[in-house]
Amino acid sequence: MPDTIIVEQSGGVMAITLNRPDVLNAVNDQMAGELRDTLRQGTRDAAVRCVVITGAGRGFCSGQDLRDRAGGPTSYREHLHATYNPVISLIRTMEKPVLAAVNGVAAGAGCSLALAADLRVASERASFIEVFSRVGLVPDSGSTWFLPRLVGLGKALELAYLAEPVDAQEALRLGLVNRVVPHEDLMAKTMDLAQRLAAGPTRAYGLTKRAMTYALRSTLEDALDYEAHMQEVAGRTADHREGVTAFLEKRQARYEGR
Template structure:
């Protein structure tokens, strides 16, 4: 039986692939737990310095597997689905101190769209699309959708997309600041690889600090954020990577960062 989550580690980049292409990578209970375990493994593996999340087949992900929630023998209930499936996935993505790229290869709907938007950098195939599909079946956005979306594109656009369930093309998502950029079809895999390899070669200790600073900026006052910047800057300045970065700059050579 093919695993619903596939993991490949190469050149210090871990690629996590949502792998139920026959149902557009919709997520069921087994897949959700395997996703969490895979994220944990990537966090603990010192060889992994950057993570890519993508989908197999035509879709990035269709969100929750509706067959599971409509089957009385399988349905775990929405409380378990959120408390045990999606909320832990989003929490892991935001708390792992390694850069995480969402490589959206096709449609990203519902929870899958919001899993993508929770990542540090989101790139999308030019034919990919995003849809907050919840309202179309009488639900509300979950998996951090009401948190990330208004912060990315503003209250008005986020409210409209959540309520209307409009499908947004990769190009439009790029223009409105929902994602980092849309990538032409023929360049997608190469550009994703270049981006991930670049992140993996960078001073990932500092990237982890940047990620935590952005997380805290949501609730911190300006003074609290300035204090936290100071704290992390002092720590970053004591790292091996900082010493290497300065030495490489002075010696006019390419730095070799170790993430320490």
Template sequence: MFETVIYEMRDSTAWITLNRPDKLNAFTAQLNKDVATAVRSAAKDKEVRAIVITGAGRAFCSGQDLGDVDETTDYGDVLRNRYNPMIMEIEKCEKPVIAAVNGVAAGAGMSLALACDFRVLSNKASFVQAFIHVGLVPDAGNLYYLPKLVGHAKALELAVLGEKISAEECLRLGLATKVVAAESFSDEAEAFAGRLAAMPTKAIGLIKRNLKSSWETGMADFLERDAQSQRIASQSHDHKEGVQAFMEKRKPEFQGF
């Protein structure tokens, strides 16, 4: 089904592995397309309750494969036709999306990680805003997500200076959800994804939706959104299970609907 990614189910989690390890998982048109298609498929699959995006080999994603473009390439069209659809599939997905950053995430690879809801980093991983080093602007949603995570001033600093950001610095800045030892990275990432997959998926989707709208919605409209969301959540199976489990003093068993 896919040429450049490995798509597999592990319990209730869809794992999407960028699979161009010899090129540090650099983006080509096919890889952009495969990631977008894989995320869309996982989002629609009722059996999927969490999504993990990671990289094969020693890198997460090194950004655009420069061998896939040339001096005649219109980079605006590349973004409109390839990157933007990929990022929008992640943006509109209401299931938790985790970037399991196993190695370097540079350029658009960093943008991909920023678009995810959570970022679990190996202690050997790093982020690099590589765009400035070739006279380009961070793209693929990079500057949309970055200031929301670290603030305007720090986002400008990272984008303009283009310095390597270690895993520990990512954690300090709020770019990483957690940093784990490289030796136990796979197990830790799988455990984190499993934790999210066992939670009330519908409520997570509503939380994601409301947080995103909070940046551009007035208080009165947002409070109405609160009411609408809570009405939907309160009618879910998982809410009823949560209340029942509380009354029975047991751990709830959420089903994701």
């Protein structure tokens, strides 16, 4: 059982709550390991059809717990490869929707973690800070990849250089988050969305995510070819047959995620 995070599973949704509220859910090595193991399990478990990540208390995630790193190994590269990078890769390659419910500050690697999710629902109290430059570091855990893709290169560099907080409304305007909701509604709204996605054609969602990830680093010709492959695979799923049948029968489709 993990003790730096809380994992709850119901109705096809795996909800992960980062749970070190006294340090705004700063990530120590234990939390990174537990997050990685839980995401791996969520990836493999067919009953999990949507994953939600949120934080307990005031913050979403304040990034690396600097106290945890004091006196630790000296290689930042090795530390990233051992801790954050597998978490980010799992979120990006997991073929099911991943949502971040951003309840408060998302700073540094915590900001990267929010950006790694497929969709972000933010509380009005959420804020995003690419805090790295304040301590003379480079945005890590995927921020250099996610930021320019979400907001464009110019804005991404501004956010990284100045390391100033972006509030929820500004984040929405920039395209850094998908929705902003009143703070007290955050979990209810996010879980509604998660339940809706968990009841969807999970394979098609997963293939869509894979195809878009592929398209980000390919030419149009290659992306067209890749889409055709994905459609071939989606076309063989039970959910596709159910979707077509339901459409012809003028009823709601009942997807099973296969």
